[in-house]
Amino acid sequence: MQKKATLSAITGLALAASGTALAADATKLKWDGVPKTELTLFYPGQTTQEWMKSAAHKAGATGVNEGKNCIACHEGEEADLGKNVLAKKALEPTPIAGKPGAIKLTVQAAYDKEYFYLKASWPTHLKEAGAFHNYKALKGGKWVTYGSNRTDKDVKAGTSKVSYEDRFNFMFGDNKGGVANFANQGCWVTCHNSMRDAPNEPTKDQVEAHPVLGKAGMKKSDIRKYLPETRTAIDDAGGWDKLKDKAALDALMAKGAFLDLWQARAYRSISVGKADDSHVFQYRNFDSGKKPFDANWDGEKKQPKFMFDPAKNGGRVALSEAQFRDPKAPKLDNTNSVPFDAAKVKDGDVLPGFILNTKTDGSADDLNASGNWANGVWTMYVWRKLDTKQKDDIALAPGQTYPMGFAVHDDNVTTRFHYVSLPLRLSLGKKDGHVNAIELK
C-alpha cells in the first residue's frame, strides 16, 4: 500500500547571510516521494468520552471500558459512523443541513535532522476557501456580529452572514502513555459532557463564578477540551468544575501528562505563517508566549479594541461591507492598526473580530504553517523542530511511534461540527504507524 520512498535534498532551503540554514520551508519539499496516507474523518456530534462508556454505546461501552481500541471494532467504518451520528437526534440535536458525515483527508509526513513536516489536504464542501473569520459591524450605533460560524446564534437567526476559518488539526501524545487511554480512545479523552457545545454545558455565569477557571482565575467563560487526569472526578455529566488543586496539576504537567495540539487556522494563523500551538491539559491552553492572533473585542465597552491605521489604509479606519470576505481587503494586524476610537467610525463600518500578530514569540512561535486552496481542495503544511525544548510541547524523535489523532473544521464551522479520526499512530522512520514519516536525505 504505502510506497517505500526516499527524498532527495530539500529544494529552496533558505540560507541566511551567515550561511546558517533557516527553518526549511515545508511547501518547497519534494513531497512527491513521501508516502500518502488516505484517511476517512467522520462527524462525531455529541459522542463524548462519557457517551463512549455509556449504555447508549451498546456493546461498544464494554469494549471501551475494557481498554479496547476503537479501531478494533470500527476499522473502515468511519463513513458509517458519521452518517449514523447525523441521523440520530440524541447524538446530534442540531445537524447542519447538507453536511456530509465524513470526508477524506490525505496526509504525508517527513522529518530531517532538525524538523518534522506534515502536509494535509482535503476536498472542501464549499467551492470556496473558508479563509476568513469573524467580522463585527457598527449598525444603528451598536457593534454587532456581521459574520461568524455556521452555528452562531445570529447566523442561524439570519441576522449575520456566514464567515469562519477552516482548520487542520493534529493532536498527539508522548510515546510513554503520558495520557491514559489516549492510544486506545484517541481524541475522545479530551472531549466531555459539560464542555462547550456538548451535553450539560455550564452557563457563562457558572464558569465565570468558578474560583480557578472563572473571573478570579483563568478568566474563562466557557469550557473547552480537558483531560480526565486533571479532575478529581468525572461522572456521566462530565467534570468541568472538579479541578484538582494547583500542586497536583503542576506535578501532572511536569510529568508530561498533556497532549500537544496543532491547529493550522486558515485566517488566524496561516495568514502570519504560523499554526496555533496549543496543549490540552486542564483546558485547551495556548502555549506560552505571543500567539498569532488575539480577539479584537473589548467585552466591557462592547466595541473593537483596534481599528485600521488610516495612514496605512487609504485614509480609512475600517472596511466597508463590500470588503466582507474580500481576499484583497487588508487583514488587521499589529503593523497596520491603531487603538479603536469611537469618534472615527461611522454606521456600516466593518472590522475583523481578530487582530493578527506578525511577531509571535516564546513557545507560541515554534509552529510554522502555510496553506493554499485550489480547485476545491485545501492543502495545509505544518512544521516544527522535532524538539522545541518547550515545557508545553511534546518532543518528537526518529525511531519512535506516537499516539495521535487528526481533525478538520470544514465549511465555516467550529467546535463539535468538525470531522475527526479514530485513534491513530504516527511513526518517525518506522512502519508501525497509520502515518509513517520518512527521513529526508
Ligand code: HEC
Ligand atoms: C467492542 C466494540 C466497540 C468498541 C471498542 C467501540 N465501539 Fe463504537 N460502537 C460499537 C457498536 C456495537 C455500536 C453500535 C452500532 C449500532 O447501533 O448499530 C457503536 C457505535 C458507535 C458510534 C455511533 C454511531 C453508530 O454507528 O451507531 C460511534 C460514533 C462510535 N461507536 C465510536 C466509537 C469510538 C470513537 C470508540 C473508541 C473510543 C468506539 N466506538 C469503541 C462497538 C464498539
